[in-house]
Amino acid sequence: MTSLKSQLLAHAEAEGFDVVRVTTPDAIPSAPARLRAFLDRGFHGEMGWMNDRSDQRGDPRMLWPDVRSIVMLGLNYGPVGDPMAGLADPATALISVYAQGDDYHDVVKKKLKSLGRWWGELTGLPLKVFVDTAPVMEKPLAAAAGLGWQGKHTNLVSRTFGSWLFLGSIFTAAEIEADEPERDHCGSCRACLDSCPTAAFPAPYRLDARRCISYLTIENKGPIPEEFREAIGNRIYGCDDCLAACPWNKFAVAAREQKLMAREALRQPKLAELARLDDAAFRAHFAKNPVKRIGRDRFIRNVLIAIGNSGDAGLGIEAEALLNDRSALVRAMAVWALSRLAPQRLTARLDDRDREDDEEVRGEWRRAGHPAPAAPRPRSMSS
Template sequence: MTSLKSQLLARAHAEGFDVVRVTTPDAIPQAPERLKTFLDQGCHGEMGWMHDRADQRGAPLALWPEVRSIIMLGMNYGPDSDPMAGLADPSSALISVYAQGDDYHDVIKKKLKGLGRWWGEATGLPLKVFVDTAPVMEKPLAAAAGLGWQGKHTNLVSRSFGSWLFLGSIFTAAEVEPDEPERDHCGSCRACLDVCPTAAFPAPYQLDARRCISYLTIENKGPIPAEFRPAIGNRIYGCDDCLAVCPWNKFAVAGHERKLMAREGLRQPRLAELARLDDAAFRTLFARNPVKRIGRDRFIRNVLIAIGNSGDTDLVGEAEALLEDNSALVRAMAVWALSRLAPQRLATHLDRRQGESDADVLGEWRRAGLAAQEPFLL
């Protein structure tokens, strides 16, 4: 099997994977209890899928009893510039590095299937491939296999690639010699914890997803809680801050897979242009891209929060136009954005409030009235 493992490494690199290691299905014995604590505290928010299959998520053998080895693979998607540089231009939008190119699920799964076909023929044994869509705790497994370690921000950190590895796995019924896990190299560093705009880390190695900008802008389906909106800034899909500040990124290099590279139209696009997207234009702009999955309305919700945080009065008209959007979620955030940029202009649109029936939109009108001290809005 040693010779076959060497062939596996060569094949994986030929498919475009940057690192491949092997672990055993019993390599993360602490995962079930840690997951239970996370779920019991409600830190998963609206991500009910984490709770629904928690027994399988915490124990690979519960997911697939035939698994004997787990092949963990990483693909570098390192950015070619500072992901946080765009924070200095609040009239532009920041999209997380991982979501500026093609959907990594599709790119990596295709490569995994190709590698899996060869591996199945070579071993004559069954296998399964997974990329972030099954109840697999990929980060603990990757750490157990030696791809890196889970940093204080709970994400994987690699000595060679810093914060920027997409993960995939092959569960195989073949016995493969496991690799040694990587030890934790965080030391006393707190950079990732201290940079978080919403204080989403109650303690090192713990995340409360309900406070995380990535969760709020992607997984959260309704209005984003008002307490977090100012801290979101111009981040309209995800957040890279805790990844980007990691000192281990000094060893990182730009990714090489062309399909995962940033599209020019998604590098700090202008908020004004994004605010004008209807459903068809949204689908065209984000074709084959992970942003597409949240849909136009949630996306425009995020854009309006960024507009409200921008301080750019040239964007007042964009917020005004969305006061009469078909989506209540959009209308609610248009009220909030306009109350931040030009509260007196919002007061001229009182007729919109009087014809409104959605509770969330009416709630934003009431909040705006209190903020602007307009008695007719109280």
């Protein structure tokens, strides 16, 4: 007779998952202390949700007392070709591999819900499904289940899929035989740590998110600190440097899930075209895509950082066009970008400086060598 676990594995594979393993809710006893140390150092930055319900995040039984087994599932999103190739063309933008297709939350959750419905009918027991939307420490649980191990960059590494796995979990009241955890295979390698453009790793296995380009371009809601702008280069959404540097990627294969594969428009989009997106065009361009979640203004902020780093004076036209944008966040980065590419054109736009009423933007004018007058004149806004 086929065991429940064998049926689960077969059904998960039929749903399109690339790897599935099982662990227990008590399998990550050191996680709460590591999480508390991370939070106490302030490494989470503005991500207050990490501190909220941290007790549940550190212990799955605090999240759901009825859980008896945790099924961890991985979906491969390995890229086709070199994910860092776009760095060679500063007039184009680099979007993190995971965000070049449909939103993985939707793709993975749909599969999880389908698998969960089948499992619930088979066992008659309650369950819960999660994909990056609840206080679940997915990477430690995935390592405990044997999907891979947490590398020195803190991300999961698989001997089969490298650093390219989306994770999802099913918490079930059913008792399932647990798998053995995967041991750490990093050895003395520090390729991921050395590849980080902003030195976001104060030590192996420790990340200061406040310095991470993924955090700065996605989670950070305000202006990007000046000390990190040049290092960002043309990475406008996320950063794959530490993932792509991992030697275990040599065994990885490209994703087979069509919806996770890169859309042509997102492989290496032109910065000039992205800078012209208004809110409606932004929403249409990134429909069903993770980039849409940060909103047009933060996205254009990132694009302007890349424009300022491009060294292409011709792109100064795009920055100049945004000096009077309705968003102060956009205006601030437009001043910075134009000051780097075409400072004489910025000097010719001192009327915009004189009308500026936002202190962050006035500060960018000041750092560009054009202190604003004490009292701004009335200004008109464009989008």
